[in-house]
Amino acid sequence: MTTATGRQLAGPLSAAVANLCVSLQPQVSPETAAGFREVLRRLSAPLQVAIAGRIKSGKSTLVNALIGRRVAPTAVGECTRLVTRFQYGTVDRIEVIFTDGRKQVLPFDAAGMIPASLGVDVDEVSHIEAYLTNAVLRDLTVIDTPGLGSLDAASVARTEALLGAAGDLDPVSRNAVAGAEAVLYVVTQGVRADDHQALAAFTAATASREAGPVNAIAVLNKADTIAPESVDGSDGDTWKAALLIAEKQAQILKPRVADVLPVIGLVAESAETGGFTSADADALRRIAELDAATLDMMLMSADLFTSWECEVPAGVRAGLMERLDLYGVRCALTALAAEPAITAGALRRKLLDSSGLDGVRAKLNAVFRVRADGIKAAAALASVTALAQASGDAGERQRVHNAIEVLLAKPEAHQLRLLEALTLVTSGAVAMPPDLVEEVLRVGGTPHVPDQLGLRGRPLPELTAYALERAGWWRSFASFGATPAQSRVAHVVHRAYFLIWQQLRGGGQR
Template identity: 30%
Template sequence: MSTATDFAHTRPADQLDELISRLGTGRGGDRAIAAQVAAAAARRRRQLHIQITGRALSGRTTVLDALALLSAQETEPVDQPEQPDPVLDGDLVIYVLAGSPQAADHRLLAAVPAGRGIVVLNKADAVGARWSEAVGAAQRLAQELRMPVVPIVASVAARTRAGAVDAADLSDLRRLAVGPDVPSVLAADLFIGSGSDQDARRRLIAHWDLYGVDCALSALRADPDLPASAIIQILHSASGIDPLHKLVHRRYEQVEAVRGGELLDELVRLAARAVPGDGGRARELIQQYLAGDEALWAGLCAGLACPQVSHLAAGYPSPAPADADEALSRATRWRAVVSSDMPPAARRAALRVHNGYVRAWERMSSAGL
């Protein structure tokens, strides 16, 4: 019996390339349509372009280092005197704020297409006295900007990715955590103080930032025997980078899915333009591809990523159903969505989701064999 994994993990490169080959060669082919399908496939396979932008000194470079995304590029700063604003045309735009958004920030964020923007509230340790206050500020910004906002401390996240707590740092942190004079972490000058170990304290701030030092000292006060590896994990978690990573990954998958839907739309248009007759089979070949597992799975994912209906799948742990019963239940639900009153684009997305789950049910229950 087929599984959801079997249905989801089809071979797009093989099947799409086979379609292009059959269109371009042999009896019934159409080289002009083959070239257009090849161009559409190239657009679909193009690496996603991720932009990291924001004002000068907001921490764009540090966020880039913390995320370590190979396809991400940092833009020129926003709202620079006598300089044009960067063109935000990436498949995914990560906008870094280090405070309240200004008019220029609102203007540029409003131009980012729905589903393609993420706002990073950097230097979140400076927002209030507790992390919960930074989370609250991010939630208020999300309502104001109508875009997801994630609070992070990128300087600590970048350091935990690039380094480790060496023996000297760990020794100094243990000494400061359990010593008789607990150092103040309200400001760098107060932490450094005027004692004989100023150089060591300066080194700790240079390596881990004041927020990171504060987190490490708090952890060591609770457990003085924590190893260096555990402290790194604590600092990584305290930086807030993991929720941002997950959101970027989810948005990346959604943009990929939307592009898959755009490829299907182009294939439908090309099939409609192909004129049968004189042995031409271009329309038939494209329609065969569109009726296959790979195209139906791509359509399902594209439908779920459509902003107009994506909220209806918010509870799904995965696009793929766990078993045939779940596939049938989802197909039935999305059939009801298709029958409801909605704009054409949303109905097309819902229909693709329905058709995809019908095929998943067929494969998982062997009904389609």
């Protein structure tokens, strides 16, 4: 389905919510109707993914790597205090959006980046819209945010507003305009209380009525800085240590995120944005030819790598350290030792492989892109509900509530019912035994049938039989063992298993 503007919607759920907004507009106040029009605009736009996290966690570096172009400033400056939305455009340009609605168009700087100074009073700026002729952004808008935990209160407020944590904004701005629909949350080795709070606020503002691991994943950035000797079971391997820490963090952040993945943002940015050049490959090739004793000494620390006397100029080595750090240099030298004639392009690919960026992209596809229809529809319904509640008109609230209930009763909207059940359980609104919470989380937290059943790699007959057996169990539980609140969730889970069984019986397996 397409909207009146001719833009394609993400899928049938988004179309159903769009139709709901159109049909309700004549039945609500002009203010609420204006909010509904903004919801319609957002429904037809690409999925909005915010890159959020604490200050100095490497968010902008990761933004550049994901976009494939070094455009987001990574040094401290004006722009790191502002929310910046990177989206597709036919002409590269920057729009500075002021809090009073004014716009000022600026070019990118000579290096193709957002200028370090905007030449305006940053306190009067709402956010920056950056348009790029980049295919990655055709179906994904990437939003760079100021770091949480900053000493700059205004910057933190901007991020909290985007994530839905600011309670003093008007409802249109908070729920329909400012909020992203999904978040890639960046952590380093320590997960703090405000990380939990920011994720809780974000998911409550964007998911269907509460929170859940449907529209949030986390990355453990700067994985190369982990000391493997400090992690039991790592066998001295840095990447294995990072995977183990990421697993622990996934348990800590559960159920707020779908997963935690390790990544080395600096190496990913350099390899993906053209920061790693053929000259860098040549310099590494010369370093690889040094005698073993010299090389071992240089690789003991970043300081020794740049200061130790050798035929490769210190400035060249310092540049390698800025773009790859010691871990990336070691990975490149390992690749050169295994294949001395490796090309610069192949070496760049090896570095990209070592960064973990492909894993992050795959997870983005699995959690966000594949489920964009459900994520966008759930976020839109949350906005519609909030807009109606803010109107102060009891009749208006009831009309909107009734329309949403009619929508949710439709078979194609069962995905939204499942998301709602998941969030009721994971938020603690409906108490259930831990094993049933895990099952609801599994069924509602992934779009892939074998993972929903917890039977990845099993044959189709086994999947089919298990889906039917669990459908029957949840139906019995809903009727004979559940509280009224639990029964509501159980009926939804029963229906989910039954639909899976129907799909598998027809030979389908997502």
